[in-house]
Amino acid sequence: MTLQAVPDERGGARLVRPMQFTDLETVAAIERRTFTLPWSPAVFTGQLARETGIELVCEVGRRIAGYVVADMFVDVWHLMNIAVDEPYRRRHIAAELLEAYFAITELRGHRGHTLEVRVSNTPGTELYRSFGFIATGVRPGYYSDDREDALIMWKDWEGESA
Ligand SMILES: CC(C)(COP(=O)(O)OP(=O)(O)OC[C@H]1O[C@@H](n2cnc3c(N)ncnc32)[C@H](O)[C@@H]1OP(=O)(O)O)[C@@H](O)C(=O)NCCC(=O)NCCS
Incomplete structure (x- = not known):
């Protein structure tokens, strides 16, 4: 994945990058705000520890605005979680996360x-x-x-x- 920040339409830089363990507090907070059945921090931790998974965040001005989590089971990619924090929606952040996800999965192969x-x-x-x-x-x-x-x-x- 190319890590290249681009200017966000409302200022600051926008960057899609791999999720880190240090992101999990923020990610879990967005998750709780977003879903009625939120993943626990432990689920994110377990997912990050798996070598087959894809976990990305999108930062806007150094704040995490959204994330996507996916994993390969047998030979199929499962998009398991995607969320964009409410104030950042309708700015093509989910689209950018999915574009990065598809770029990675195309390199790895799948059915x-x-x-x-x-x-x-x-x-x-x-x-x-x-x-x-x-x-x-x-x-x-x-x-x-x-x-x-x-x-x-x-x-x-x-x-x-x-
Ligand atoms: C679904 C979600 C991730 C979309 O994130 P987003 O960053 O606002 O989406 P984008 O701006 O990238 O939208 C990309 C496209 O998705 C569609 N879309 C996104 N939000 C939409 C809405 N509220 N109504 C209709 N279409 C929508 C549109 O086709 C849009 O393209 P366009 O803006 O050119 O019309 C966000 O609304 C969210 O986090 N929702 C709560 C969590 C959730 O439902 N996750 C998915 C199921 S697990």
Whole structure:
């Protein structure tokens, strides 16, 4: 990954870089503000310790504005978590994180990308659609807090069935 800061539209520098253990306090705080079922800091720590994973943050003016976490299971990339802190949304930060993610996964090889997203999550599903993900099915009652269904989405699947 090229680490190159670019000017942010509202000033400061914008940089996508690998997540570090020292980022986890800030990342976990954004996670708690964002999700009704937030990952615990221990889950982030465990994920960062895995060698197969991709964990990136986007800094704007040296503040962490968002992050993405993904991992390869068998030969498929699973986009496991992406969030942008509320004040930074609609500034293409998630898009920039996903572009960096796709650049890395293209180098490593795979048979596709998959994810789950709440059926009610329009920002999430529209973000994924804009990157070519297609909804292929539903996992009924997937989310343990309110039993909302998850939409299963795939991109570039090269196997027999999804
Ligand atoms: C989903 C989320 C990560 C998007 O982050 P973001 O930085 O605001 O998104 P971007 O500005 O990069 O948007 C890229 C594209 O996604 C789509 N999109 C993003 N937010 C949208 C919204 N609120 N409504 C409709 N489409 C949206 C658009 O196609 C957008 O492109 P455009 O701005 O050129 O129209 C952010 O809203 C968020 O953190 N939500 C809470 C956590 C979450 O739902 N994560 C995903 C499911 S796990």
